[in-house]
Amino acid sequence: xxxxxxxxxxxxxxxxxxxxxIKIVRAQGQYMYDENGEKxxxxxxxxxxxxxxHPDVIKAAVKQMELLNTNSRFLHDNLVQYAKRLTxxxxxxxxxxxxxxxxxxxxxxxxxxxRQYRGHQDVITLDHAYHGHVSSxxxxxxxxxxxxxxxxxxxxxxxxxxxDIYRGKYREDHPDPASAYADDVKKIIExxxxxxxxxxxxxxxxxxxxxxxxxxxAGYFQKVAEYVHKAGGIxxxxxxQVGFGRVGKHxxxxxxxxKDFVPDIVTMGKPIGNGHPMSCVVTTREIAEAFGxxxxxxxxxxxxxxxxxxxxxxxxxVIEKEDLQGNAIRVGNYLTELLNKQKEKHPLIGDVxxxxxxxxxxxxxxxxxxTPATAEAQHIIYKLKEQRILLSADGPHRNILKxxxxxxxxxxxxxxxxxxxxxLLTGMHAxxxxxxxxxxxxxxxxxxxxxxx
Numbered sequence: 001x002x003x004x005x006x007x008x009x010x011x012x013x014x015x016x017x018x019x020x021x022i023k024i025v026r027a028q029g030q031y032m033y034d035e036n037g038e039k040x041x042x043x044x045x046x047x048x049x050x051x052x053x054h055p056d057v058i059k060a061a062v063k064q065m066e067l068l069n070t071n072s073r074f075l076h077d078n079l080v081q082y083a084k085r086l087t088x089x090x091x092x093x094x095x096x097x098x099x100x101x102x103x104x105x106x107x108x109x110x111x112x113x114x115r116q117y118r119g120h121q122d123v124i125t126l127d128h129a130y131h132g133h134v135s136s137x138x139x140x141x142x143x144x145x146x147x148x149x150x151x152x153x154x155x156x157x158x159x160x161x162x163x164d165i166y167r168g169k170y171r172e173d174h175p176d177p178a179s180a181y182a183d184d185v186k187k188i189i190e191x192x193x194x195x196x197x198x199x200x201x202x203x204x205x206x207x208x209x210x211x212x213x214x215x216x217x218a219g220y221f222q223k224v225a226e227y228v229h230k231a232g233g234i235x236x237x238x239x240x241q242v243g244f245g246r247v248g249k250h251x252x253x254x255x256x257x258x259k260d261f262v263p264d265i266v267t268m269g270k271p272i273g274n275g276h277p278m279s280c281v282v283t284t285r286e287i288a289e290a291f292g293x294x295x296x297x298x299x300x301x302x303x304x305x306x307x308x309x310x311x312x313x314x315x316x317x318v319i320e321k322e323d324l325q326g327n328a329i330r331v332g333n334y335l336t337e338l339l340n341k342q343k344e345k346h347p348l349i350g351d352v353x354x355x356x357x358x359x360x361x362x363x364x365x366x367x368x369x370x371t372p373a374t375a376e377a378q379h380i381i382y383k384l385k386e387q388r389i390l391l392s393a394d395g396p397h398r399n400i401l402k403x404x405x406x407x408x409x410x411x412x413x414x415x416x417x418x419x420x421x422x423x424l425l426t427g428m429h430a431x432x433x434x435x436x437x438x439x440x441x442x443x444x445x446x447x448x449x450x451x452x453x
Contacts, residue, residue, distance in 0.1 A: 016044075016392065017385055027052030030406045030413060032390065041413055043391045046404040049244055049271030050318040057274050060314035061307060069307045072099070072300070078309035085316050087282065089251045091262040096288040098281040099304030103240035103269025104132030106279040107203070109298075110236045110265045111136055113283060114201035117290045118232045122156045122192055124185060124202040126163070128211035128396050131203060131238055140203060143210050156197070158188045162208060163216040166351045166362060167370050178216070182223030189231045199233035201265075206253030209241040212395030213360025213402055215353055221257040234287065237263035240279070244271045245319050246407065248329035248356030256355065274315050278308040324407040328356035335359055335403065335414040342418060346425040348373055357409060361401040361421075372397035376428060383424050389417055 015021045023035045029051040032040045042052070050057065064078070072079060083097045100106050115121055123140050125131070130143035138144045142159055145152035153159070161169055163181040170177040189199055202224055208214035225235045242253040243266075250256060254263055264287060269279035291298070302308070319325065336354055339361055343349040350364035363373035363380075377393040380401065384391050392402045401421075405413070 040388045043405045047270045048406050051406045051408040057314045060310045064307045064310035072304040076306050078306045079304045082309040082312045094282045100279045101277050104134045106267040106281050107131045108136050109281050110267050113291050120198035120200035122197045122199050124158045130210040160185045164214045178219035185224045186227045199231045202228045203236040205238045207242045212400045222261045234264035236265045240269040243268050245325040273311050276311045332356040334411050338418040359403040363399045372399035374399045
C-alpha cells in the first residue's frame, strides 16, 4: 500500500531511491531497519544528530510530556535554561533567541529581522543555495528557483558565485580565492546600489550542503561581512545543516572562518532536536530591538515549548557526554583519509573535501576537464543501497557523494562504506569506455531535482 501511494503521488512527493524505495519502520543509533528487518547503515541523516532514537532524548521528551506542554506565553524554566545553554556556545554578542519549529521558519524569520533592521529589502545569496521550502526562501534559493526558468529569480535577489575552489570560477590554484569571491559580492552590492537598491542581508550556509559540500575558503566570510555591513546589510549564517559540532573542531561551521568573524544572525534547525521539530534564530540585541520597535508583535505557538526545550537540552547533554565533537574529528579524519586513498586509486574521484562528519566526494568523468560523473554517482548510491548502505548524491550536477551521518558514526562504519565504494569503482572502470546505452539502467536514470533533507 505504501509503495503504491508514493508511485501514484509522483508530482508532489519525492522519496529516496524512487525506483525501489525503502519502507523504514524503526531506527537506532546510525542504523535504520526496513519492514523486513533488514539493517541499513545511515550515512545521510544529519537530522538524527546524536543517533536515531537516542534513549536520553526520548527519556527527556517523555518526562516533560507527562508534566506539561504548552505555548511560551507562560513562564517555564526549560526555555530559560535552554536559551542560556545555547547562547553559551556562541560569540557573546549573539545573545537573543527566537525559538521556532523548522529550519525554514528560522530562515524566514531571519529575513524579517534583516529587513526590519534598516528597512532594506534586497538579499544576496549564493549560487546553488537552498535555505528552505516556504515562498520567501524559495525566492532566495537558486537550488529551487532555477527550476522555474527565467521567471524564477526575483528582482530583489542577487546571486553571488558559490565559493567553490574545485569547480568554481576561482580554483585551488588561485593565489587568494577568498578575496576574489568576496570581491564578486562587492561588485554585486555596487551594481545594486547603482540601480537604487539597498541590501538587507547576505545569507549563506556556513558550508553549502545541497550546493555540493562546499567549504568556503578561510577569510571569505570576513570580507563579505565587511562589504555587506558597509552597505547597511547584515550577515546571516545558516547552520541548519552543519551546526551542533558536526565539523568537530568547532561547535558551529561559521567558526571555521576564524575568531574574527561573527555573523549578525545564526539560524539553526534539523540536528537541534534530533528529529523533533524545533529550530532557533539567534541574533544581537540591537537587531532584536529594531525588530521589536516595528510594533508588530512576534509570537510562535509551539516555538520554545517545554517539551522542545527539554529535548534540546538533552541533545546538548549527549553531544558533551559522548564527546561527539571529538568523534566527528576522529572518524571524519579517518573517513577523509580513506577516501583520499581511493582518489589516488580511482580516476572517477576528482575531489574529496570535508571537515568532521561533513564530507563530499566529487565524481568526474575526466580529471582535467572535471566533467561531472552524474550517472556514475547514481549508480553508486543504488548499488550501495543493495549492500544496505544509505548514501545520497547532490550538488548542481548530482555528482557529489554526500556524507553527513549521525554523529555516532564509527571508524568501522567509515571503513565499511569506503570498502564498498572501492569495490564499485573498481568494477566501473571496465565500463568507462562503454557507450552510455550499454550502462546499467541505474546509470542512465535522471536523478531527482530535489534531494535535500
